Amino acid sequence: MSNPAFTKTPGWLDWYRDPSVPAFALPRGTVDAHCHVFGPGAEFPYAPERKYTPCDASSEQLFALRDHLGVSRNVVVQATCHGADNSAMLHAVEASGGRARGIATVREDVTDAELARLDAAGVRGVRFNFLKRLVDASPRDELAAVARRIAPLGWHIVLYFEAEDLPELEDFFTSLPTPLVVDHLGRPDVARPACGPQFSRFLRFVERGDVMVKVTCPERLSVTGPAALGGERHPYTDVVPFARRVVEEFPDAVLWGTDWPHPNLKDHMPDDGLLVDYVPLVARTAEQRHKLLVENPMRLYWPDESA
Numbered sequence: 001m002s003n004p005a006f007t008k009t010p011g012w013l014d015w016y017r018d019p020s021v022p023a024f025a026l027p028r029g030t031v032d033a034h035c036h037v038f039g040p041g042a043e044f045p046y047a048p049e050r051k052y053t054p055c056d057a058s059s060e061q062l063f064a065l066r067d068h069l070g071v072s073r074n075v076v077v078q079a080t081c082h083g084a085d086n087s088a089m090l091h092a093v094e095a096s097g098g099r100a101r102g103i104a105t106v107r108e109d110v111t112d113a114e115l116a117r118l119d120a121a122g123v124r125g126v127r128f129n130f131l132k133r134l135v136d137a138s139p140r141d142e143l144a145a146v147a148r149r150i151a152p153l154g155w156h157i158v159l160y161f162e163a164e165d166l167p168e169l170e171d172f173f174t175s176l177p178t179p180l181v182v183d184h185l186g187r188p189d190v191a192r193p194a195c196g197p198q199f200s201r202f203l204r205f206v207e208r209g210d211v212m213v214k215v216t217c218p219e220r221l222s223v224t225g226p227a228a229l230g231g232e233r234h235p236y237t238d239v240v241p242f243a244r245r246v247v248e249e250f251p252d253a254v255l256w257g258t259d260w261p262h263p264n265l266k267d268h269m270p271d272d273g274l275l276v277d278y279v280p281l282v283a284r285t286a287e288q289r290h291k292l293l294v295e296n297p298m299r300l301y302w303p304d305e306s307a
Helices: 059-069 087-095 112-121 140-153 163-175 197-208 240-249 272-276 286-301
Strands: 031-035 073-077 100-104 123-129 156-160 180-182 211-214
Touching (some): 031 059, 031 286, 059 073, 059 087, 059 272, 073 087, 073 286, 087 112, 112 140, 163 197, 197 211, 240 286
Parallel strands (some): 073 100, 100 123, 156 180, 180 211
C-alpha cells in the first residue's frame, strides 16, 4: 500500500487488509456516508501543503470493501492530504457508476464553471475543517464566502471540529446559509458523561439548526475500547451511549459511515467488518437502522431516488 513517489508519515497505520464478514447484515440500500480515497499518489499526487502523507487507498479498493461489507453506495469526502485538488475524489465518484457522491474542498476564488462541473460530477457539499492538527487556519470570512457560493446549488457543509471548540464556533455555524452535517458526533470527550453539559450543548446545537450528525468513528473517539479487532463484536462501549443518544433523539438526522481508510489513527487499525457490527449497538430498532443507513443518506444525497 506504499507508493515509491511518497514517503508515508512515520507510524502511519495502513487500513486493515482482510476485514471479517459482519455478523450484522446491513439493510439493502445502505450508504457509507463518510469515506475517503488516498491517491494513488502516482496518479493523484498529494498536496505539497499536506499535514500527513498516507498510504495509497484507491477507489477500486474502496469499492471492494463496499461490496464485501454489503454497502450499496458511498459518499467520498475529500481528504486533507489532497488539499483543494479534488481529482482523486472525483475519479472515485465518476468510477462508481452513479453509486457515489462527493464532498469537495474549494477555495473562495473557485469559479462558477468549476462549481458547475463539480455539481454535474456528483459533488453535493464542501467540508470545513477546524482541527488545528490538520489545517493551518480556517478563516471564517473565506468560509462564509464559500458557503454563499454553494448555497444556490443546494449543497450542504460538512463540519469537522473538536467538541471543546463548539462554544466559539457555534454562532458562525448557525450563520451559514446551507444545511450542516457534523462529522464524528462532534468529537465529544467520551470520558465525560453522555448526559453531561458538553454533549448536551452539542445536541441543543443540532436541535436548533438544520443539522445532521454522522454517527461515525468510534475507533477515533474511544478511550477504553475494546477495539474492533480479534472478533470483538461489542467494540468501543464507551462511545455507544453518545451515538445511541443522537440516534434516539434525532432519528431523522443521523448518518453512518466507515471512515475508511481511517486516516491518522495512532493506536490501532480497526477491522471494518467488526465496525459494521457496532451499528446495532447504537441503532437498536429496525426503524432506527433503516433511517440511519438508508433513508436519511438517500434523502440527502440521492433525493430523486429517495423513497
